[in-house]
Amino acid sequence: MDLQINELTKDHAGGKRAVDSFTLDLKPGVLGLLGPNGAGKSTLMRVLATVTKPTSGRVLWQGTDISKDPGPLRRTLGYLPQDFGVYPQLTAQEFLSYLASAKGLSRGSARSRIAELLGLVNLTDAAKQRLGSMSGGMRQRVGIAQALLNDPKLLIVDEPTVGLDPEERMRFRNLLSGLAADRVVILSTHIVSDVASAADRIAIMAGGRLLRHGAPEELLRLAEGSVWEATVPSDRLPALRQQFLISGTTRTPDGVRVRLLLTGQPPLPQAELVQPELDDAYLLLTSAPAGAPTSAGSSQAMMR
């Protein structure tokens, strides 16, 4: 299984370039596509799901250009769009049965597949509940189930954890990891913790462009030597935020423990170098330079 994205560019009506010369080759496993709001993730997902065509560039699924011949990809695609709409009057079971028939599943195999999937997303007891009366998290799980109906070889999920509580989130990540052995899974999100545990590879996107792609360890290595911690009085925090990129703060009895990102030298005399986390690497790659010329703005330039 192979999805090749070659120099993909997508301009929206009105000229907004949402995806810009994006190139990536995907194999089975979970790719975490990480980027801030507006990075172009949903547009890219929509092109890959053949909802919209690229302006230029090509996407090949198993060697076939999906713009010229979308059939092979569509037959094996599972897609959970960001703006996943449901019919509020239908029950989960009815909704999934309707989509199963649209996807060409026979009545018998649809029935057993739906029962299996409702179990997988922990909704067996809610099978007969109307979608309109479900919580956002429950509806999202129905969305995940519908994306899996045809046992897809390419599974695209766009911001799937929105509306899920922490336990559902974890369940969902485990579910994705379990599915990825023999399929290409693309998980698009702006939440670093979604990809930190579930993704084999991470692509970081901003402004329509692919900034970095690699295994989580490779991205962590990029931030090595750039992550510092120091405890400061809490009234210094606003000034530090002006001067440095700050990836986290924790209140302690002695003040605030601050995590600062700066390559090369300690941002404060008492700062200690610490192990980077994915949040740090992501912030270093995607943040606009902070105020001071010696801040992470320079480190960004070094990392790119």
Ligand SMILES: Nc1ncnc2c1ncn2[C@@H]1O[C@H](COP(=O)(O)OP(=O)(O)OP(=O)(O)O)[C@@H](O)[C@H]1O
């Ligand atoms: N239909 C459209 N017409 C014009 N511009 C659009 C359209 N859809 C998206 N855009 C613009 O394209 C850019 C990328 O949007 P996109 O939704 O793909 O990003 P995203 O990374 O998925 O962000 P979000 O998570 O906020 O949806 C944004 O600047 C957005 O305003």
